[in-house]
Amino acid sequence: MTDSLAHPHLRFEPAAGDPDGPSGPRSLVILGSTGSIGTQAIDIVLRNPDRFRVTALSAAGGRVELLAEQAHQLRVTAVAVAREDAVPALRTALADRYGAGEPLPEILAGPDAATELAASPCHTVLNGITGSIGLAPTLAALKAGRVLALANKESLIVGGPLVKAVAAPGQIIPVDSEHSALFQALAGGERAEVRKLVVTASGGPFRGRTKRELAGVTPEQALAHPTWSMGPVVTINSATLVNKGLEVIEAHLLFDVPFDRIEVVVHPQSYIHSMVEFTDGSTLAQASPPDMRMPIALGIGWPERVPDAAPGVDWTKAQTWEFFPLDGSAFPSVPLACHVGDLGGTAPAVFNAANEECVEAFLKGGLPFTGIVDTVADVVAEHGTPARGTSLTVADVLEAETWARARARELAARAARTPSEARA
Ligand SMILES: NC(=O)C1=CN([C@@H]2O[C@H](COP(=O)(O)OP(=O)(O)OC[C@H]3O[C@@H](n4cnc5c(N)ncnc54)[C@H](OP(=O)(O)O)[C@@H]3O)[C@@H](O)[C@H]2O)C=CC1
Ligand SMILES: CC(=O)[C@@H](O)[C@H](O)COP(=O)(O)O
Numbered sequence: 545m546t547d548s549l550a551h552p553h554l555r556f557e558p559a560a561g562d563p564d565g566p567s568g569p570r571s572l573v574i575l576g577s578t579g580s581i582g583t584q585a586i587d588i589v590l591r592n593p594d595r596f597r598v599t600a601l602s603a604a605g606g607r608v609e610l611l612a613e614q615a616h617q618l619r620v621t622a623v624a625v626a627r628e629d630a631v632p633a634l635r636t637a638l639a640d641r642y643g644a645g646e647p648l649p650e651i652l653a654g655p656d657a658a659t660e661l662a663a664s665p666c667h668t669v670l671n672g673i674t675g676s677i678g679l680a681p682t683l684a685a686l687k688a689g690r691v692l693a694l695a696n697k698e699s700l701i702v703g704g705p706l707v708k709a710v711a712a713p714g715q716i717i718p719v720d721s722e723h724s725a726l727f728q729a730l731a732g733g734e735r736a737e738v739r740k741l742v743v744t745a746s747g748g749p750f751r752g753r754t755k756r757e758l759a760g761v762t763p764e765q766a767l768a769h770p771t772w773s774m775g776p777v778v779t780i781n782s783a784t785l786v787n788k789g790l791e792v793i794e795a796h797l798l799f800d801v802p803f804d805r806i807e808v809v810v811h812p813q814s815y816i817h818s819m820v821e822f823t824d825g826s827t828l829a830q831a832s833p834p835d836m837r838m839p840i841a842l843g844i845g846w847p848e849r850v851p852d853a854a855p856g857v858d859w860t861k862a863q864t865w866e867f868f869p870l871d872g873s874a875f876p877s878v879p880l881a882c883h884v885g886d887l888g889g890t891a892p893a894v895f896n897a898a899n900e901e902c903v904e905a906f907l908k909g910g911l912p913f914t915g916i917v918d919t920v921a922d923v924v925a926e927h928g929t930p931a932r933g934t935s936l937t938v939a940d941v942l943e944a945e946t947w948a949r950a951r952a953r954e955l956a957a958r959a960a961r962t963p964s965e966a967r968a
């Protein structure tokens with residue numbers, strides 16, 4: 545555990561480039577500013593102007609009115625959109641908000657725009673992009689010497705060895721709620737004394753159902769997460785428990801704990817965000833109501849806590865917190881994720897890319913819910929065992945992803961055409 549990426553006992557000093565220096569508010573670049581993570585981060589920033597200052601924002605380009613509003617409110621110097629066709633609407637939306645004489649932010653556009661911003665001068669980059677498209681910005685922020693507050697788990701999962709090669713110990717501060725919890729619990733003990741990590745899962749909207757009972761569930765039902773309000777992809781991933789599988793790989797990579805010492809436990813209330821069990825039998829758990837503003841604030845403010853970032857637990861009210869073992873036969877995604885994590889190389893990238901395609905196929909209609917993980921498992925099996933010991937490159941990841949996406953689309957289309965009685 546000595547070379548772990550996320551290390552609460554080690555401080556990483558960002559490279560020179562923080563425009564305000566150590567005494568002013570901490571400068572931030574927010575990637576994915578219009579999404580669930582991004583908007584909650586901005587809520588924290590706006591409530592703490594003495595602590596944080598946002599220099600740049602990036603998004604895909606789907607919500608330009610919101611992006612322009614954020615840019616104006618925060619007085620950023622640059623905004624980026626991945627979709628070049630979104631630029632005219634963004635220009636108009638900015639012009640509508642900025643008065644005469646107010647300096648407009650620079651606009652960057654195209655698939656590399658977020659990556660360029662990730663390396664721009666600032667103290668901390670918050671990566672709140674969804675999907676493995678976040679890999680290049682993650683690598684760029686790390687190489688530029690920024691602190692990386694990481695919500696975009698996919699970038700770490702698909703590029704584990706690449707991220708490890710460029711990140712200094714302590715340079716990544718996890719934002720994912722479970723990993724923030726583990727990070728906080730690990731601050732309370734010595735790494736050598738860790739027996740296991742216990743990652744909690746809400747169980748999603750279909751907790752307690754059998755695989756047969758899952759076959760006919762609709763996107764609307766799957767998007768109704770019982771405890772968290774999040775973007776669509778991570779919400780579907782929570783329903784399939786692929787999210788938990790990704791999070792086990794994420795925990796392995798962040799904290800350097802082997803898979804056989806990472807356990808998943810179902811905790812429907814989502815108040816305990818994860819736990820660390822130490823060798824003497826003591827367990828440290830982190831508890832707070834399900835509100836991402838707490839881990840986001842810790843991610844961008846570390847090592848300081850942001851006062852009143854989110855409400856704490858109301859101990860005056862009676863409450864029950866339950867814990868159940870994971871049903872691996874209805875939800876095989878966690879063991880499958882451990883398998884690909886253990887294979888390493890391009891296997892996690894294949895798993896994630898196939899899943900991203902299947903989630904889209906399910907949301908568009910056609911692919912049944914259980915077809916998501918079944919298809920991902922088929923694509924992973926076809927990919928086989930990557931050669932051990934060879935070093936992974938970005939090109940390897942992209943090639944594996946391209947293949948996995950195409951194959952997943954093919955298999956998903958076939959599954960969508962199969963009548964439901966043939967599937968049963
Ligand atoms: N939401 C949550 O509570 C949690 C989320 N996470 C993780 O955080 C990440 C973000 O999730 P979430 O906020 O829910 O997702 P959302 O779908 O709500 O938001 C995604 C954001 O990414 C932007 N985006 C999408 N594609 C690109 C691209 N190619 N280039 C630049 N920006 C892009 C979107 O822009 P646009 O609006 O223009 O489409 C949007 O701003 C995911 O990795 C998720 O797993 C982890 C824990 C909790
Ligand atoms: C809030 C957060 O961190 C999500 O990734 C969360 O983990 C989703 O909940 P479940 O995956 O446990 O349903």
Ligand SMILES: [Mn+2]
Nearest residue numbers: 720721722791
């Ligand atoms: Mn999580």
